[in-house]
Amino acid sequence: MAKTTFDTDSVGTRKGGQLRALADLLPYLWPAGRLDLKIRVIGAVLFIVASKIAVVFVPILLGRAVDSLGALSNTSPIVVGAVGVPVGIIVMYGIARIASQALGQLRDAIFARVSQNAIRTVALRTFRHLHALSLRFHLERQTGGLSRVIERGTKAIDFILSFSLFNIVPTLLEIGLVTAILLGRYSWTIALFTFSTVAIYIAYTMTVTEWRLKYRREMNRSDNEAMTKAIDSLLNFETVKYFGNEAWEADRFNSAMRNYEEAAVKNTSSLAILNVGQAVVMGIGATGALLIAAQAVVRGSMSAGDFVAVSAFMTQLFMPLNFLGFVYRQIKQSLVDMEKMFELLDVESEVKDAPGVKPLKGGEGRITFDAVNFSYDSRRPILRDFSLEVAAGTTVAVVGASGAGKSTLSRLMYRFYDVDSGSIRIDGENIADVTQGSLRAAIGVVPQDTVLFNDTIRYNIRYGRPDATDDEIVAAAKLASIHDFIMSTPDGYETVVGERGLKISGGEKQRVAIARTILKRPRILLFDEATSALDSRTEKDIQQSLREVSRNRTTMTIAHRLSTIIHADEIVVLDKGTIAERGRHEELLTRGGLYATMWRRQQEAAEHLKALEEAADTGAVSPIKRVSETVPGE
Numbered sequence: 357m358a359k360t361t362f363d364t365d366s367v368g369t370r371k372g373g374q375l376r377a378l379a380d381l382l383p384y385l386w387p388a389g390r391l392d393l394k395i396r397v398i399g400a401v402l403f404i405v406a407s408k409i410a411v412v413f414v415p416i417l418l419g420r421a422v423d424s425l426g427a428l429s430n431t432s433p434i435v436v437g438a439v440g441v442p443v444g445i446i447v448m449y450g451i452a453r454i455a456s457q458a459l460g461q462l463r464d465a466i467f468a469r470v471s472q473n474a475i476r477t478v479a480l481r482t483f484r485h486l487h488a489l490s491l492r493f494h495l496e497r498q499t500g501g502l503s504r505v506i507e508r509g510t511k512a513i514d515f516i517l518s519f520s521l522f523n524i525v526p527t528l529l530e531i532g533l534v535t536a537i538l539l540g541r542y543s544w545t546i547a548l549f550t551f552s553t554v555a556i557y558i559a560y561t562m563t564v565t566e567w568r569l570k571y572r573r574e575m576n577r578s579d580n581e582a583m584t585k586a587i588d589s590l591l592n593f594e595t596v597k598y599f600g601n602e603a604w605e606a607d608r609f610n611s612a613m614r615n616y617e618e619a620a621v622k623n624t625s626s627l628a629i630l631n632v633g634q635a636v637v638m639g640i641g642a643t644g645a646l647l648i649a650a651q652a653v654v655r656g657s658m659s660a661g662d663f664v665a666v667s668a669f670m671t672q673l674f675m676p677l678n679f680l681g682f683v684y685r686q687i688k689q690s691l692v693d694m695e696k697m698f699e700l701l702d703v704e705s706e707v708k709d710a711p712g713v714k715p716l717k718g719g720e721g722r723i724t725f726d727a728v729n730f731s732y733d734s735r736r737p738i739l740r741d742f743s744l745e746v747a748a749g750t751t752v753a754v755v756g757a758s759g760a761g762k763s764t765l766s767r768l769m770y771r772f773y774d775v776d777s778g779s780i781r782i783d784g785e786n787i788a789d790v791t792q793g794s795l796r797a798a799i800g801v802v803p804q805d806t807v808l809f810n811d812t813i814r815y816n817i818r819y820g821r822p823d824a825t826d827d828e829i830v831a832a833a834k835l836a837s838i839h840d841f842i843m844s845t846p847d848g849y850e851t852v853v854g855e856r857g858l859k860i861s862g863g864e865k866q867r868v869a870i871a872r873t874i875l876k877r878p879r880i881l882l883f884d885e886a887t888s889a890l891d892s893r894t895e896k897d898i899q900q901s902l903r904e905v906s907r908n909r910t911t912m913t914i915a916h917r918l919s920t921i922i923h924a925d926e927i928v929v930l931d932k933g934t935i936a937e938r939g940r941h942e943e944l945l946t947r948g949g950l951y952a953t954m955w956r957r958q959q960e961a962a963e964h965l966k967a968l969e970e971a972a973d974t975g976a977v978s979p980i981k982r983v984s985e986t987v988p989g990e
C-alpha cells in the first residue's frame with residue numbers, strides 16, 4: 357500500500373536506505389536539458405585530477421631542491437655564486453603549490469552552480485509535494501518538525517556535494533597517487549608503511565565516529581523535540597496565558613533541552629577520544645616512515661632530498677585526513693537527513709487524480725450527494741447514507757448541532773477527503789473522476805475558521821484571484837461589508853493583519869474571507885458558518901450581499917444562526933450524519949420537529965438578549981458583557 361503518513365523522527369525506514377538516497381540525488385546533478393551544468397560537472401572532475409597532480413609534485417620538487425642544495429654545499433663558495441641557487445626547481449615548487457590551490461578553488465567555483473541548482477530543485481520539488489499532500493497529512497504533521505526536515509535535507513545535499521565529492525574523492529585520489537609515487541620513486545617499505553598507516557587511521561576514525569554517532573542522533577532528536585514544543589507553545593501563546601501555564605511550558609521545553617545538553621556533552625567528550633587516537637596513529641605512522649627513510653639515506657639508497665620529500669608527503673597526506681572524522685560523521689548524518697527528505701517525497705497523497713482524468717466540464721453547477729458514507733476514523737462514522745440534491749442556482753442550507761458533520765460535507769465536496777462509499781457529483785460528473793484543480797477552481801469556500809496570510813488586507817483579498825484589479829478588490833470588499841472598516845484603519849488596504857490574521861477580529865477576518873471568495877467568482881459557493889463571528893447587525897448587512905452574490909450560483913450554506921437561512925430554497929437538518937428533516941423554513945416550523953425546536957430556542961435567546969440590551973440602554977442593568985455570540989441551540 358502507498359505510504360500516506362510521515363514520521364519526522366523515525367530514521368532509516370526507507371527501503372534501499374542511504375545508498376538509494378545517493379542514487380536519488382544523482383539525477384539532480386546531471387539534469388536533463390541542462391548542458392551547461394553537465395559541462396560544469398565534467399570541468400569540475402578535470403580540475404580535481406589536475407589539482408591533485410599538482411599537489412603531489414610539491415614534495416617531489418622540494419626534495420629536488422634540497423638535493424641540489426646538498427650538491428652545492430660540497431663545492432666552493434665561489435662556484436655557488438656562479439652556478440646559482442636552484443631557482444628553476446624552487447619556482448616550479450611555487451607554481452605547483454599555487455596551482456594545487458587555485459585549481460581546487462576553480463573546481464569549487466564552477467561546481468557551485470551545479471550544487472546550488474540541485475538544492476533549489478530538490479527544495480522546490482519538496483515544497484510542491486507538500487502542497488500536493490492531503491489535508492489529513494497536514495493535520496497530523498508537526499509543522500516545526502517538517503520544516504526542519506526540509507532545512508536539514510537541503511543542507512545535507514550541500515554538504516554531501518561540497519565535501520564528499522570535493523574532499524573524500526580527491527583525498528582518495530591523492531592517497532593513491534602518493535602511494536604509487538612512493539612505490540615507484542622511493543621504497544616499497546615506505547609505501548607500504550604509509551599506506552597501512554592511512555588505512556588504520558581511516559578505519560579507526562570510522563569505527564570511533566560510528567560509536568559517537570548515537571550521541572549526535574540523540575542531539576538531533578532532542579533538538580527536534582525542543583523546537584517542535586517551542587513552536588507549538590508559541591503558536592498557542594494566548595492559550596498559555598489564559599491558563600497561566602508559562603511555567604509548565606517552560607518545563608516541557610527545558611526537559612527536551614536537558615536531553616540535548618546531555619547528548620551534546622557526551623558528543624564533545626567523545627570527540628576528544630577520537631582526536632587523541634588519531635594523533636597517536638598519525639604520529640606513529642610519520643615517525644616510522646621517517647625512520648625507514650633515514651635508514652635508507654644512511655645506507656645511501658636515498659638522498660637527503662628524498663627524506664625531506666617523504667616527510668612532506670606524510671604531512672600533506674594527513675592534512676585532509678584531519679577532518680575525516682568530521683566529514684565522515686557529517687556525511688553519514690547528511691545521508692540520513694537526505695534520506696529523510698526523499699522519504700517525504702515518497703509519501704503519497706491520499707487524495708489523488710486518477711490517471712488520465714479530465715477537468716470538470718463547465719455546467720450549471722448541480723450538486724448531488726448520493727448515498728455518501730464517510731468517517732475520518734473507521735471506528736466512528738460521521739456521515740451515513742447521506743443523499744442530497746442541490747439544483748443549479750439554488751441555495752440549500754445545512755443546519756444541525758455542532759459536530760453533526762456539516763463542515764465535513766464541505767470538505768468532502770472540496771475533495772479534501774475521499775468518500776468511503778457513495779459519490780458526490782457536479783452536473784452528473786463524479787468529483788473523484790475529474791482533476792482536483794478544476795474541481796477546486798469551480799468552488800469557492802468561506803471556511804468556518806479563516807486564517808489569513810501575514811500580509812496586507814489587499815494581499816489577502818487579492819488572494820482570491822491574483823490578477824484582480826484594485827477596483828475589483830474594493831468592489832468585493834464593499835459586497836462583503838468590510839470596505840468601511842478597512843477605510844477606517846490608518847493604513848487602509850495596506851493594513852498588515854499579523855500572523856494567521858490575528859491582528860484583526862474574527863468578524864473582520866470572516867469578511868475578508870468572504871471578499872476574497874467573491875473575487876474568485878466560482879460557480880459553486882460553500883459558506884461554512886461564514887458569518888458566525890459577526891454581530892447580528894453586520895450579519896444582516898452581509899446576508900443581503902451574500903444573497904446577491906449567490907444569486908444564480910449553486911450555494912450550500914452551513915449555518916448556525918437559523919435566522920440567516922430562512923430564505924434558503926431548502927433547509928436540511930443534519931443529525932448524527934443523516935438528514936433528519938428537510939424542507940423550507942415554514943414547512944419545517946409547522947412540522948414541529950428538530951428544526952422547530954431549534955428555532956424556538958434561538959428565538960427565545962434572541963428575545964432575552966434584546967431585553968438585556970434594552971435594559972442596559974436604560975441603565976437598569978449595567979452594560980454587561982455582550983453574549984450575542986453565544987446562541988443556545990447547538
Ligand SMILES: Nc1ncnc2c1ncn2[C@@H]1O[C@H](COP(=O)(O)OP(=O)(O)O)[C@@H](O)[C@H]1O
Pocket residue numbers: 495732733738756757758759760761762763764765
Ligand atoms: N480531521 C478529523 N479527524 C477526525 N475527526 C474529525 C476530523 N475533523 C472533524 N472530525 C470530527 O467529525 C465530526 C464532524 O465534524 P464537522 O463536520 O466539523 O462538524 P460540524 O457539523 O460542527 O461542522 C466532529 O465530531 C469532529 O470532531
Ligand SMILES: [Mg+2]
Pocket residue numbers: 762763764804884
Ligand atoms: Mg463546522
